[in-house]
Amino acid sequence: MSHHIVEVKDLKFHYPDQTPALRGVSFQIRHGESVAIVGANGAGKSTLLLHLNGYLTPTDGQVRIGDYQLTPETVREVRRTVGMVFQDPDDQLFMSTVFDDVAFGPLNLGFTPEDVTARVEKALATVGVSHLKNRPPHRLSTGQKRRVAIASVLSMSPDILVMDEPSAGLDPRARTQLIELLKSFEHTKIIATHDLDMVVDLCERTIVMHDGLVSADGPTMEIFSDDKLLAASCLEKPLRMQGCPICRCKG
Numbered sequence: 586m587s588h589h590i591v592e593v594k595d596l597k598f599h600y601p602d603q604t605p606a607l608r609g610v611s612f613q614i615r616h617g618e619s620v621a622i623v624g625a626n627g628a629g630k631s632t633l634l635l636h637l638n639g640y641l642t643p644t645d646g647q648v649r650i651g652d653y654q655l656t657p658e659t660v661r662e663v664r665r666t667v668g669m670v671f672q673d674p675d676d677q678l679f680m681s682t683v684f685d686d687v688a689f690g691p692l693n694l695g696f697t698p699e700d701v702t703a704r705v706e707k708a709l710a711t712v713g714v715s716h717l718k719n720r721p722p723h724r725l726s727t728g729q730k731r732r733v734a735i736a737s738v739l740s741m742s743p744d745i746l747v748m749d750e751p752s753a754g755l756d757p758r759a760r761t762q763l764i765e766l767l768k769s770f771e772h773t774k775i776i777a778t779h780d781l782d783m784v785v786d787l788c789e790r791t792i793v794m795h796d797g798l799v800s801a802d803g804p805t806m807e808i809f810s811d812d813k814l815l816a817a818s819c820l821e822k823p824l825r826m827q828g829c830p831i832c833r834c835k836g
């Protein structure tokens with residue numbers, strides 16, 4: 586047994602049109618770590634995340650989650666461990682009420698109706714949207730949808746939360762509230778994002794992707810202090826590390 590909860594080894598993936606989206610990605614993540622995946626558009630972040638619970642099958646290489654090598658036989662077990670929050674909540678929410686969306690996962694896992702209700706209520710309360718439970722998800726704001734999407738994953742009690750661009754499309758207040766919410770979770774977190782200021786708040790470690798490969802992996806503040814690396818990866822320093830916009834002083 587390994588102490589790493591996620592192990593990705595030389596992962597390669599070509600889309601059916603032969604686009605080489607991942608060209609040999611390797612990393613390991615320990616229990617309780619909070620890790621950002623950053624990189625320019627098209628770097629391969631979303632493709633990588635979609636491998637972590639078996640939505641995509643590697644062209645080559647391996648993914649291991651906890652004790653399970655990810656294979657068609659273990660994918661069900663892996664999906665109990667890895668909760669995936671998609672970039673677009675509309676890809677995640679498809680039932681006619683918020684309650685039913687959050688109940689969908691636990692029902693599929695075979696919990697009793699009482700347990701399902703308890704799980705839904707707890708998940709909705711955790712993300713602060715209990716009052717929306719009878720509303721149709723497609724009528725909610727982006728921030729509300731994002732919270733419901735997170736609840737629909739929390740209701741399955743995953744160990745690992747994988748999130749693709751969780752702050753995209755949120756207004757500043759909803760973004761700050763989301764960051765506070767995510768900070769309060771003790772799960773292992775893997776977050777693909779362009780929001781480098783959010784990364785500073787949430788992730789002690791950052792993996793940089795460039796053109797289907799990992800170009801750096803290390804402590805977030807070290808990565809974000811490396812101007813050459815950021816430029817080569819088409820990234821810009823988080824605003825709070827850019828100093829005063831008028832005089833460029835750091836204070």
Ligand SMILES: Nc1ncnc2c1ncn2[C@@H]1O[C@H](COP(=O)(O)OP(=O)(O)O)[C@@H](O)[C@H]1O
Pocket residue numbers: 600601602604605606624625626627628629630631632633
């Ligand atoms: N469904 C798809 N079919 C073909 N190519 C795709 C598809 N989705 C993504 N790609 C390509 O794979 C590469 C990686 O994309 P993606 O994982 O979405 O990057 P990111 O999330 O970092 O923006 C890009 O070249 C992109 O154009």
Ligand SMILES: [Mg+2]
Pocket residue numbers: 630631632749
């Ligand atoms: Mg993406």
